[in-house]
Amino acid sequence: MNVVAGVLAGEIAAGARLIRWLEDTDPRGRSALAELFGRTGRAQLIGVTGPPGAGKSTLVDALVGECRRRERKVAVIAVDPTSPFSGGAILGDRVRMQRHATDGGVFIRSMASRGEFGGLARATYDAALVMDAMGYDPVIVETVGVGQDEVEIATLAHTTVVVSVPGLGDEIQAIKAGVLETGQVFVINKADRPGVEELRRQLELMLHLRAQGAAPDDWAPPLLSTVATRGEGVSALLDAVFEHGRYLTAANRFAPRLGARSERVLLAEFGAGCVRRLLDTSRSDAALAELLDAVRGGRIDPYSAVARLLESTTIATAAS
């Protein structure tokens, strides 16, 4: 079966295969993606982020159920910051998949950390594009709100949902601070627990401070409550998320969000490509090999070495 045709027909097997090719940097993956690219850009990408223990998975599952009640095809990318060895991601997927196994309107993938800077962001970008081309909308990305990659993934979504929960220690709660300034929808999950009022006051204060620096036509982030295990508040949460999507469209900001993500991927991939070229070149260039060896041996600091390297590097004077 042709993978591109399969993806465009919404076939899960084709989508899963293409995502795997892209993860493995199989050249067929990027070639297929280039063909599909013109058919992407419709899906609203929703980042759901919050500390461990906030009940994000349960909340995302409830959002999936609500999307299905509304007859929307919905995809989930679970970004797991643990190692590929942990097995956590795989187990989580299995449990989830069982619930939605017979429903072609739901597509779930887990991503574990990659070995290079930005690898997780790239893998998430790729998977979201494939799901978008398959007709899934929204695409929900669930991520722990900690770490450079994870924060970037959350903040570059169309809509970032920041999940808080009463009763976590300050140390854990503070983890999500990196996305507080950029979230578009705030939700207190497990809102039947003690401490909910204090948490609400803290979040209201934060939103109040943030509103003071806002322009009149800026989006005003709502603060909602859910008890995801009982489905309470989930419909209102999805309403708020879609309302933000309509706001972005009306303000001509929907497509540029994907454009910004594409530019980040471009720059990260270009940087990584230059590094690969450097290492390749050092195999045949004795002076270059000697410089790298001097850095490894502690005879020159890396910044002085980079300054020298950049002197003799010519970047992209023509684009075709």
Add this chain to the structure above:
Amino acid sequence: MNVVAGVLAGEIAAGARLIRWLEDTDPRGRSALAELFGRTGRAQLIGVTGPPGAGKSTLVDALVGECRRRERKVAVIAVDPTSPFSGGAILGDRVRMQRHATDGGVFIRSMASRGEFGGLARATYDAALVMDAMGYDPVIVETVGVGQDEVEIATLAHTTVVVSVPGLGDEIQAIKAGVLETGQVFVINKADRPGVEELRRQLELMLHLRAQGAAPDDWAPPLLSTVATRGEGVSALLDAVFEHGRYLTAANRFAPRLGARSERVLLAEFGAGCVRRLLDTSRSDAALAELLDAVRGGRIDPYSAVARLLESTTIATAAS
């Protein structure tokens, strides 16, 4: 005062200034670092990593106290994955600094996440070099064991201490899986709590499995217990850490650990430098500007754009 001379004399004000210059990428910072570089390489870099709630800060404080009892100058870099807006890092520093305020043998700095991939790893590398040149040994890096940067920082230390704690939920505990395979010293903190025996069995099993793939002269990671709040087990922990340092030295692996970190910084900085050059060039090169614009506008996928860019890019054919 000359900053380089101040750093070499171990003056905290000079060290703090140089670290700030390096964080701000003030050109004076890298120039000073180049001068100092030959005087680095002595300090043992100790990564202390574990999930939120494991009591890492208390454990690190106890290690600092133990180092001082042994009359070692000790530095701490607290890697805080939260945003610069959170204030958490600053508050934490103040509390700690008060305890050690009058002790020139202790130097503590917090690092918050930077805006680019690998920024946190670079800032930590820089600060550790300055502390090393100031005569601090060991340099302890405390980091939450989650996120690409954080895992990299922990695993590239000379010695990685993986902190576990009984009674955390699986979701939180799993976070540290990324460093389990690479840790050199394992410690169960809060070892007076329920669940300690089960956790010990899990960790012993993991170490047992890991030992099966090890070579005969590989380091055998010990599993220790501490109650950091009461100082219990801390002296034995520091003994184990220093023993691993001696093992590295005897195996001629001590210097190469710093060399590997320098190489990572070199490659990341080279990649970032190439990206800056690309963006600069696009201001005067119309074809390049058009290509970037096509990516932002969704008219071409980023991978096809990168392939085109790399075709017209020449990397480092001469190193001086």
